[in-house]
Amino acid sequence: MTLHIYQAHLLHYISEDDLAKRTAAELSDTRIPEFFVNLTVDKDTTLLPVIAGVRVYPEYIADGALVIDDETGLIINYGSREAMLANYVLTATNDGQEPVQIHDHRHKLIMPGxxxxxxxxxxxxxxxxxxxxxxxxxxxxxxxxxxxxxxxxxxxxxxxxxxxxxxxxxxxxxxxxxxxxxxxxxxxxxxxxxxxxxxxxxxxxxxxxxxxxxxxxxxxxxxxxxxxxxxxxxxxxxxxxxxxxxxxxxxxxxxxxxxxxxxxxxxxxxxxxxxxxxxxxxxxxxxxxxxxxxxxxxxxxxxxxxxxxxxxxxxxxxxxxxxxxxxxxxxxxxxxxxxxxxxxxxxxxxxxxxxxxxxxxxxxxxxxxxxxxxxxxxxxxxxxxxxxxxxxxxxxxxxxxxxxxLLLDDKIGSFMPNKEADFVVIDMKATALLERRMAQTKTLEEQLFVLMMLGDDRVIEQTIIAGQSRYRKSTV
Structure with missing residues (x-):
């Protein structure tokens, strides 16, 4: 097994139930006392739920990291880059395990597929x-x-x-x-x-x-x-x-x-x-x-x-x-x-x-x-x-x-641990127009709206399926 750590800004949407599980897991993690606990979840954003009664919130982690097991194709964890590197890179080194592979997409955005x-x-x-x-x-x-x-x-x-x-x-x-x-x-x-x-x-x-x-x-x-x-x-x-x-x-x-x-x-x-x-x-x-x-x-x-x-x-x-x-x-x-x-x-x-x-x-x-x-x-x-x-x-x-x-949210759709590692790396400045317009934005919500209105296949830098890269944008 080789762990892969994808460094990037992270954005996904998390249900109230998953948020409770996530919070409990983080609070019980004695290895990283400074681990982020709920600080990145915006509970003030009102989303109309697809499933009645299931509240959902955006979670955005600037300078985050997503940890993947390439053997199972599952997500192991996600969080701040500092915490993930400290937890997984140092642990692997100290235990004599195979080195963790780092994928540096800082300044890019990673979202679920x-x-x-x-x-x-x-x-x-x-x-x-x-x-x-x-x-x-x-x-x-x-x-x-x-x-x-x-x-x-x-x-x-x-x-x-x-x-x-x-x-x-x-x-x-x-x-x-x-x-x-x-x-x-x-x-x-x-x-x-x-x-x-x-x-x-x-x-x-x-x-x-x-x-x-x-x-x-x-x-x-x-x-x-x-x-x-x-x-x-x-x-x-x-x-x-x-x-x-x-x-x-x-x-x-x-x-x-x-x-x-x-x-x-x-x-x-x-x-x-x-x-x-x-x-x-x-x-x-x-x-x-x-x-x-x-x-x-x-x-x-x-x-x-x-x-x-x-x-x-x-x-x-x-x-x-x-x-x-x-x-x-x-x-x-x-x-x-x-x-x-x-x-x-x-x-x-x-x-x-x-x-x-x-x-x-x-x-x-x-x-x-x-x-x-x-x-x-x-x-x-x-x-x-x-x-x-x-x-x-x-x-x-x-x-x-x-x-x-589609009743598949137990498998895909967010970064919750043990979900399948289907995700995309997004270049928010993939075109000259996007780069210029993004420079004028002041909030995350503005940036995401610009992405929604001006984004297309050109912003997709890489697509990962069950932990394996299946598409990478040509640099030619």
Whole structure:
């Protein structure tokens, strides 16, 4: 075992329960009596929690250090640089252990890896397709592209490219759509497993209102999903999601079978789309005239629950919000996609008052894989509704908040000891404009807001997955 110490400014978000554990551990540490105890936690910053009743605070440690075990890929500890070096470097030297490896990123910022809760990996090849709203965009661009993923080479090459692009943007985990071809999910899992990234995906269920090559009969599509569950679910860091595309492209039989499969697995996820576009909502009402609304279709088929993430959720009525709360069903907000397709404006504070909301890129309707760019657009979406999205709220959401939404916060999303060492090294002065603008800031909150509004893939200096460097920005 070799310990790695990453020196940098540290920023993460910590739940009240974890803060209590952290405080107790620090108070009991007799080796370092001067150890920081809670001094870095800002309890005055108000954050809207993703999980109702779970209070979260920002913790920022200037001149901090993160201690990693490269054998387990877990976080050992974090704190002030002085304390971590004194504790781990001196201890290793005195005990005759292998020397600790120091990574000097002072003047940089380290955060937990970003988490994207809704993105389509095959659509990376048709991102920025001009001029249509949702339903025409699907028919004219998306389905044409996805039809190619019956080809194993295309599926493998695209999965590899897509995952490398995620890493270059600082994204370390994602909930991902493949296509209706089972091998598209298999190819994605194989590459993710090789990289050791924590990912969620599944074959897309479609059996109507789509081109014939993409439609798979209901019973066969469910068998395909079960096979993928058997092969990949919780294998290493991989998770399977049952993935009906949306109510328009799945028959009642397929949706019902998906609900039955969901009920038979305690730890499998479910992902689909909901109320993204007014024409989509109207079409669903035509297809399901006996249901009270769009969400009721999914509810009736057994698709709602705490492990369900529904992308978009722009056009919902009060009873639907109430049902989301009652079932614990999560919503994924996709701002760049909603703007690009002209779908509408998502009310983040209102939806958070009912249920958990994560934030996602939704490439290829989304126009960037950068979660920072996505936050910049999310801010503008809220401004148009006289709402505010602070930098702390946004950065919390794309790290611990998204992990909480996906029930992965025991594994990723913060620097708590024994969590997986997925994190990013951020250069706050990566561009001339950023450097100039940062020089004018006077507070941490100002700096983080500038990062949120002007940051993108260029600020990502390095991405670490389970303690291993998987991306490093070229210095050429």
């Amino acid at each position: 970003f988490i994207d809760t809704h993105v389509h990996y095959p659509q990376i090849d048709m991102i920025a397709a001009y001029g249509e709203q949702l339903l025409d965009w699907l028919n004219n661009y998306t389905f044409v592209t996805e039809a190619n993923f019956g080809n194993p080479k295309i599926a493998h090459d695209t999965a590899q490219f897509f995952l490398n692009q995620l890493l270059a943007n600082g994204t370390t985990s994602a909930m991902v759509f493949a296509t209706s071809h089972p091998l598209s999910a298999e190819a994605f899992f194989a590459e993710s497993h090789r990289l050791n990234t924590r990912m969620i995906t599944g074959n897309v269920l479609m059996d109507q209102n789509a081109p014939e090559p993409l439609c798979v009969p209901a019973e066969q599509s469910i068998r395909d999903t079960q096979d993928i569950i058997d092969n990949w679910h919780e294998r290493g860091r991989q998770h399977v999601a049952i993935t009906p595309r949306f109510a328009i492209t799945s028959s009642p039989t397929q949706l019902r079978l998906a609900g039955e499969l969901y009920a038979s697995h305690d730890s499998v996820y479910l992902q689909t789309h909901l109320a993204e576009n007014r024409d989509e909502v109207a079409f669903v009402q035509e297809l399901y005239p006996n249901h009270k609304g769009y969400l009721d279709v999914y509810d009736d088929m057994g698709l709602l629950g705490r492990r369900t993430t529904l992308a978009h959720g722009i056009y919902l009525e009060t009873p639907e919000y109430e049902r989301l709360r009652a079932t614990g069903t999560q919503i994924s907000h996709c701002p760049t996609s909603n703007l690009f397709l002209g779908s509408g404006l998502f009310d983040l504070p209102k939806t958070l008052s009912y249920t958990g909301v994560s934030i996602a890129t939704d490439v290829g309707a989304g126009t960037s894989l950068s979660m920072l760019t996505t936050l910049s657009e999310a801010y503008k979406v809220q401004q148009l509704q006289s709402n505010q999205l602070s930098a702390h709220q946004g950065l919390y959401q794309i790290t611990l908040g998204n992990a909480q939404s």
